[in-house]
Amino acid sequence: MLVKGVKKKNCWHVALVFALFLSLLAGAAGCGGKPEPALGAAVPAPATPPPGEVAEGKAAPREPLVIRLEGGDWGYCSPFTHYPRGPGIFKMQLIFDSLLERGEDGYIPWLAESWEVQNDGKTYLFNLRQGVKWHDSREMTADDVVFSINYYQEHPPVSIFFGDVLRDPEYLLEVTAVSKYQVRFVTAGPNATFLPAAGLARIIPKHIWEHVDNPQEYLEAEAVMGCGPYRLTGYSKEHGTYRFEAFEAYWGPKPRVDIIEFVPVSDNVLAFEKGEIDLTEVPADLLPRFQNNPEFAIKENPGFWGYRLIFNYERNKLFQNRELRQALAYAINRQELVEKIGRGAAIPGNPGILSRHHVWYNPSVPEYAYDPERARQILQQQRLAGLSFTLLVGQDREVRIGELLKEQLARAGIQIQVESVDMKSRDARIREGQYEIALVGHGGWGGDPDYLRTRFASGLSDWYSGTPGYHNSRVDELARRQILETDENKRRALIFQLQQELALDVPEIPLYNTTGYSVYRPAKYDGWMYMFDHHALSHSKLSYLDWK
Amino acid sequence: MEYLVTFLVILTMNFFLPRLMPGDPFVHLSGEAGEEIAAFTREQREYFTVYYGLDRPLREQYFRYLAGLMRGNLGFSYYYKNDVAAIILGRLPWTLLMVTAATFLSLLLGILLGSFSAWRRDSWQDKVTYLFMVVFSEIPAFLLGSMLLIVFAGGLGLFPLAGAMTHFASYTGWEKIEDVLHHAALPVLTLSLARTGGIYLLVRNTLTTVLGKDYMRTARAKGLREQRIRYRHALRNALLPLVTRVALQLGGMVGGAVLVENVFAYPGLGRLMREAVFVRDYPLLQGIFLVLAFGVLAANLLADLLYRTLDPRTREGETYGKQKAAKTEQKERSHVPA
Numbered sequence: 001m002l003v004k005g006v007k008k009k010n011c012w013h014v015a016l017v018f019a020l021f022l023s024l025l026a027g028a029a030g031c032g033g034k035p036e037p038a039l040g041a042a043v044p045a046p047a048t049p050p051p052g053e054v055a056e057g058k059a060a061p062r063e064p065l066v067i068r069l070e071g072g073d074w075g076y077c078s079p080f081t082h083y084p085r086g087p088g089i090f091k092m093q094l095i096f097d098s099l100l101e102r103g104e105d106g107y108i109p110w111l112a113e114s115w116e117v118q119n120d121g122k123t124y125l126f127n128l129r130q131g132v133k134w135h136d137s138r139e140m141t142a143d144d145v146v147f148s149i150n151y152y153q154e155h156p157p158v159s160i161f162f163g164d165v166l167r168d169p170e171y172l173l174e175v176t177a178v179s180k181y182q183v184r185f186v187t188a189g190p191n192a193t194f195l196p197a198a199g200l201a202r203i204i205p206k207h208i209w210e211h212v213d214n215p216q217e218y219l220e221a222e223a224v225m226g227c228g229p230y231r232l233t234g235y236s237k238e239h240g241t242y243r244f245e246a247f248e249a250y251w252g253p254k255p256r257v258d259i260i261e262f263v264p265v266s267d268n269v270l271a272f273e274k275g276e277i278d279l280t281e282v283p284a285d286l287l288p289r290f291q292n293n294p295e296f297a298i299k300e301n302p303g304f305w306g307y308r309l310i311f312n313y314e315r316n317k318l319f320q321n322r323e324l325r326q327a328l329a330y331a332i333n334r335q336e337l338v339e340k341i342g343r344g345a346a347i348p349g350n351p352g353i354l355s356r357h358h359v360w361y362n363p364s365v366p367e368y369a370y371d372p373e374r375a376r377q378i379l380q381q382q383r384l385a386g387l388s389f390t391l392l393v394g395q396d397r398e399v400r401i402g403e404l405l406k407e408q409l410a411r412a413g414i415q416i417q418v419e420s421v422d423m424k425s426r427d428a429r430i431r432e433g434q435y436e437i438a439l440v441g442h443g444g445w446g447g448d449p450d451y452l453r454t455r456f457a458s459g460l461s462d463w464y465s466g467t468p469g470y471h472n473s474r475v476d477e478l479a480r481r482q483i484l485e486t487d488e489n490k491r492r493a494l495i496f497q498l499q500q501e502l503a504l505d506v507p508e509i510p511l512y513n514t515t516g517y518s519v520y521r522p523a524k525y526d527g528w529m530y531m532f533d534h535h536a537l538s539h540s541k542l543s544y545l546d547w548k
Numbered sequence: 549m550e551y552l553v554t555f556l557v558i559l560t561m562n563f564f565l566p567r568l569m570p571g572d573p574f575v576h577l578s579g580e581a582g583e584e585i586a587a588f589t590r591e592q593r594e595y596f597t598v599y600y601g602l603d604r605p606l607r608e609q610y611f612r613y614l615a616g617l618m619r620g621n622l623g624f625s626y627y628y629k630n631d632v633a634a635i636i637l638g639r640l641p642w643t644l645l646m647v648t649a650a651t652f653l654s655l656l657l658g659i660l661l662g663s664f665s666a667w668r669r670d671s672w673q674d675k676v677t678y679l680f681m682v683v684f685s686e687i688p689a690f691l692l693g694s695m696l697l698i699v700f701a702g703g704l705g706l707f708p709l710a711g712a713m714t715h716f717a718s719y720t721g722w723e724k725i726e727d728v729l730h731h732a733a734l735p736v737l738t739l740s741l742a743r744t745g746g747i748y749l750l751v752r753n754t755l756t757t758v759l760g761k762d763y764m765r766t767a768r769a770k771g772l773r774e775q776r777i778r779y780r781h782a783l784r785n786a787l788l789p790l791v792t793r794v795a796l797q798l799g800g801m802v803g804g805a806v807l808v809e810n811v812f813a814y815p816g817l818g819r820l821m822r823e824a825v826f827v828r829d830y831p832l833l834q835g836i837f838l839v840l841a842f843g844v845l846a847a848n849l850l851a852d853l854l855y856r857t858l859d860p861r862t863r864e865g866e867t868y869g870k871q872k873a874a875k876t877e878q879k880e881r882s883h884v885p886a
Contacts, residue, residue, distance in 0.1 A: 072813075073628075081629040084576050084586045085827070156595055159586035167591065216599070216629055234716060237630065238638040238815040241715045264711035264813040270702045271709055305579075394578065423578060424571030424828055431575055440578045442585060464577070464590060539584075 064258035067525055068277045069538055071262035073240040077232050078223040079157035079202045080215035089159050090539040093202070094244055094260070095135075096226035097252075099126055099145070100199030101541065102531040106359065107199060110252070111140070111227075121190030121486045124198065128181040132251040134205050135225045142177035147206035149175045149185075149198070155215045162197035162448070190486050193450050203227065229255045229545060240264050253545040256527050260544065272519065279520040279528065279538055284345040290519045297522045302357035303347045303513030304446035304535040307401065309391075310430075310438050310508045313469025316389070320469070323382050325506040329368035331375035331412035332405065338512050341401050345517065349510025352499030353452055355445040356513065359532055362496040365503035375412035388415035392430075392438040394423045401439060401511070433463045445513055446533035449495045453479035456507050467507055474501050551845055558841045559617070563610050566825075566833040573602075573626050573828040600626055613834065622838070623831030627824070632835035636817065640839065642712055643816040645732060646808070647801050650739035651794060657744045659790075662751025663783060669756055678752070685745020689804050693738040693811035700734060707734050710813040735812045739804055743797070750793060755786040788859055795851035799844045 074088030075081050077095055082088030101110035109115075112126040132140040152160065153167055165171055174186040185198055208222045209215070215223075224232045229250045234243030242262040246255035265271045269289075272280040281301070282290060290296040309332075311319040318324055334348035350356050352365035379387065393402040402418035409416050416437075421429070429435050444451070454460055457479040458471045478498040485491040518537050520528060527544065528537040537543055574593040576585045588596070597603050601612065616623055622632035661681065665674045701707045708714070712731050719727050758764065759782055767777045806818030817836055824832040 075629060083627060083629075084588065085579065085583060087584060089584070089586060156592045160589075160592075163589045163592060167589075217624060219630065236638075236715075237628070237635065238642065239711060239713070239715065240813070240815070241711075243716055261716055263715050264815075266697060266710035266811060266813045267702070270698070274702070274705075274709060276709060305583075421570075422826075423580070424569075424575075424826065427575045427577040428571045430577055431572070441580075442578050442587075443583070444587075462590065464575075465587070536584075 065256065065525065066259040066261060067257045067279075067544075068261045068263055069279060070265040070268055070271070070277055071240045071242060072264070073237050076219055076224065076235060076237075077242070078215070078218065079159075079204065080155065081219065081223070082158055084158050087536070087539060090536075090541075091242060091244075091262075093228070093541055094230040094544070095224055095228045095232060096202035096204065097132075097228045098200050098202055099128075100196070102200075102533060103542065104529055105532050107196060110199075111145075111203060112199070115195075117486060122187050124185040124187070124194065125178070126183045126185075126198075128183065129251060130181055132227050133249045134227045135231050135247055136205075137249065138205070138207065140203065140205070140227045141180050142183045143180075144206045145183045145203055146175050146177050147210065148203045149201060151204065151209055152201060155213075157202065157215075160197075161200040162193040162450075165191055165193055166197040166201060190484050192483050192486055192491055193448055195486075196448055227251070229253075229541065230260065234261075253542075253547050255544055256546050257525065257544040278524055279518060281536075282517050282519050284343040284517065287517055295521060295523070296519050297526070299518045299528070299537065300345075301516045301518055301535040301537075302446060302530060303355050303515045304357065304533065305441070305443040306349060306355060306445050306513035307398075307439060307441040307511040308349065308508055309405075309511060310440060310467065312433060312436050312438075313467065314433060316436055318384070318387075321382065321384075322505055323378050324384060324387075325509075326368065327375040327378040327382075327384075327412065328409070328414070329506050329509055330371045330378070331409050331414060332368075332509060332511070333370040333408050334511055335370065336408070337401065337404060340404060341397060342512055342514055346512040346514045349512050350499070351503035351506065351510070353455075353502050353508070353510055354449055354495075354499060355510075357515075358446055358449070360449055360492055360495050362499040365500050367503075368506075372408070372411040375414075379413065385413070386415075387413070388417070390417045390419055390436045392419050392421065392426055392435040394426050394439070394441075395420060398439055398441065431463050433468065439511075443535070446535070448533075449498075450483060452495070452498050452502065453483055456502065470507050472501070472505050472507070475505065475507075551849070554845065555841070559614070559838070560610075562834045562837040562841070563613055565837075566828065566830045567606070569825075569828060571828045573600075573830065596626070600624075622835040625824075625829050625832040627827045627829040628832060632831050635820070635832060636835050636839055639815050639817050639820055642814065643802065643805060643818065645728075646735055646739060646805055646814065646816060647798070649732065649736045650743060651798075651801065653736060653740035654743035654747055655790075655794065657740065658747025659751050659783075659787075661744070662748045663755055663778070663786075665748070665752045666755035666759060666786075667778070669759075677748075681745050681748045684741065685748075687742070688807070689738060689742040690807040690811050692741055693735070693808050696734050696738055697811060707731075712815050731814075735808045735814045738811070739801070739808050742804055742808075743801070746797075747790065747793070750790055751786060754789055755782060758782050758786045761785075784858065788855065791851050791854050791858065795844075795847040798847040799840065802840060802843075 072086070074086045074091060075083040077088070077092040079092055079096060082092045097111050099110060099112035099115075100107040102108075111129055111132060113129050115124055115126045117124055126145070128140075128142055128145065134140055149166070149172075153169065156163065156167065160166060171188050171191070172185065173188060174184075176184050176186075178184050185194075187194060203226075205225060205227075208225060212218045212223075229247055229252065230244040231247050232242065233245045234241065240262070241264065242260075244260040246258050263276065265277060268277065268280045269282055269286055271277045272282075273289075282298075287298070290298060309328075311325070313319045329351060338344065338346040338348055347356050350361060350365065351368055352362055354361050356363075379385070391402050391405065393399055399418065399420050402416075402420070406416040406418055426438065426440075430438055430440065454465050456467055456470060456472070457476050459476070460466045462468070475498065478494055478501060482491050482494040482498065485494060516535070518528070520526075520537075527547075529540055529543050529547070530537060531540045531542075534540065572593075574588055574596045576587050579585045601609060613623070622636070624630070625632055625635060628635055661677055665677050668674045697709070701709045708731050712728065713724070714727050714731075717727075764777065764781060767781045772781075802818055802821075805816055806822055808814065809816045809819040817839070821833070821836045821840075824836060
């Protein structure tokens with residue numbers, strides 16, 4: 001009625017505006033109506049059954065099994081275009097295989113059937129599996145492996161395991177195809193991280209990428225053609241959806257899941273309860289909804305994500321005092337952090353740095369049970385009174401951690417000022433060494449323990465990944481020996497000693513590692529499994545394959 | 549001309565503001581709880597810094613950016629690995645859909661309820677509506693959205709839980725439009741409700757003022773029908789401030805959309821902007837700010853035009869001003885009073 005009232009006289013302006021609005025509306029609706037970009041043009045569009053049927057769809061043997069998971073845009077799935085943050089890398093890995101794969105207990109042979117270490121650990125000879133097909137049916141051969149490694153020298157992918165080793169021309173001297181199915185890597189000397197570095201690099205098809213010199217901007221359908229168990233058949237950046245279909249000519253274990261779809265999710269627990277997604281992580285407080293119910297299976301994730309406190313040894317020389325660091329370790333109640341901030345879904349940090357769930361965790365390192373009185377005594381002996389530090393934290397949960405630490409340390413007579421900045425600013429300040437004590441949270445605690453070396457060995461002093469100003473010759477010695485040790489058992493013993501030494505010396509304080517719970521419906525699908533060094537079921541390639 | 553200068557100033561700010569934020573686009577040290585990050589090696593960081601030209605002097609980067617813009621090139625996103633224009637165009641329709649629909653709906657509701665209240669000023673109906681609207685407009689959009697989501701989508705199952713459309717389904721024609729509208733319903737409703745309160749109050753106040761004016765008495769004395777008095781004489785005059793308000797709050801609308809997009813996992817520019825700030829994706833930030841600035845400027849222009857249609861006085865004032873300027877040869881700019 002308003003429109004009418006105005007329209008009677010001189011209405012063309014208004015009419016124009018409204019027409020514009022309406023056309024925008026229609027335009028938006030029309031845009032939404034467009035089919036999502038279909039990738040892999042040759043793929044026949046499979047008839048996707050409506051969600052309702054799928055939920056019950058295990059009865060008929062020929063019915064394709066569709067698993068739906070929480071989506072979100074994590075980038076286009078080539079090794080150069082997925083995002084550095086978030087699970088994009090694991091989507092990419094569904095498409096691209098590597099020489100080794102991460103199994104439940106360690107690395108397992110994958111595109112490489114076997115390998116030999118020769119010449120005192122300087123040369124690696126990988127024997128490739130035969131008959132491996134790219135998604136366009138061409139055969140994957142040693143040439144592709146050599147090409148991939150060489151290509152990464154010039155164009156670094158988003159994520160590269162031990163890139164320092166694999167991309168260092170002074171270390172990796174030569175990669176050659178000895179035969180169609182054999183690749184030889186010649187290195188400058190033994191290095192324990194070389195096997196995973198070479199083994200986990202994604203193998204990309206030479207016949208596609210040899211013509212590409214701007215991989216960051218290469219967004220064609222061919223960019224996501226690998227030789228892995230899944231092909232990307234749908235991706236929408238703005239909606240954050242992905243669709244993967246099993247590759248019928250896959251060389252390896254048969255995919256049990258025929259189609260994986262990542263769809264937008266507002267509230268993941270609600271979406272899981274409604275059957276819109278088939279696996280989710282559930283906050284500890286909501287766990288009772290799913291316990292004691294045979295419909296659901298619950299798994300506690302390993303604690304490979306965690307928070308640690310780092311000290312700036314160069315800015316405040318007080319931190320050079322080992323007793324002070326030990327006093328701080330006694331003054332921090334890690335169990336309370338686990339309960340109050342982690343809501344019980346966490347494990348206290350290991351003074352020996354590695355997560356308590358790490359395959360090489362040494363359980364016999366000295367522990368620092370919460371004891372503020374003892375902390376006080378140590379500080380008194382050291383004549384350190386009236387200590388006051390600034391603690392740099394991020395936002396939200398980290399502020400709560402900071403406040404709790406402030407309270408705990410006050411009981412030992414140590415004053416803390418909590419300074420909160422946004423995460424990126426905090427990262428930048430750490431990189432520049434602009435902090436006294438800082439809190440950082442990140443994943444990767446289950447990975448190769450060589451991070452003990454890059455973090456604590458002197459001579460690698462880099463604000464970015466190391467601990468400038470920290471020196472411990474025992475640590476240096478053990479760190480150096482373990483990296484040169486290619487015998488797994490011997491290296492493991494060295495890592496155990498290293499943890500022992502670090503626990504005594506307290507170069508930094510791991511606070512806690514989050515665990516969390518994953519819930520799924522076993523009747524729908526029960527193949528979920530973890531990688532030995534990772535905390536999420538949906539990230540493991542083996543979760544979708546007929547493995548075990 | 550004014551718009552052009554404004555635009556240039558905005559462009560310059562767009563370029564420098566993101567770069568003034570502390571943080572480095574290629575440093576990923578820490579994550580949010582449970583978030584996986586591929587921390588770049590020092591060497592990788594150097595590679596990307598050079599690759600994207602961030603090692604060059606700021607002045608050079610600035611002129612490159614302007615030169616790119618002249619050619620219609622918004623740049624390439626560091627983080628999202630795509631053309632900025634393509635990323636924005638993918639999301640823009642959804643933001644437009646939500647923002648325009650919500651603007652419409654909140655206007656309609658606000659005007660209806662506002663005039664209802666004004667005509668029954670101080671009656672119990674007015675008081676109840678007033679109380680209800682004031683309380684309602686104070687609820688933050690994300691809370692309102694969560695409530696709607698839990699009740700109507702989670703509990704009653706009337707609406708979809710997330711997203712803007714059903715994915716991997718083979719809908720055609722009307723089915724598709726229906727599907728899109730079905731998905732848009734809750735987000736639009738949330739944003740509308742969050743915005744209705746302000747409009748309601750504005751309409752109620754201005755209408756009350758207008759109703760007390762002399763010309764209203766004249767209209768009544770002329771014996772005009774009540775309908776005509778209300779809509780032609782009262783409401784039309786009361787709507788003037790509303791036009792300005794709607795144009796001005798368009799920027800705020802996108803801000804509100806961020807929250808709603810987050811709650812409903814709805815695609816749109818708001819959420820993208822938040823993420824882009826978070827990862828310090830300079831080209832994308834520049835692009836989004838540019839589009840938003842353009843949108844707000846366009847809305848202001850539109851408001852100016854509408855104003856002339858709705859208020860004959862501004863038109864006369866303008867011609868009058870122009871004549872005067874021509875006569876006295878002074879540099880007096882004709883101006884539409886806002």
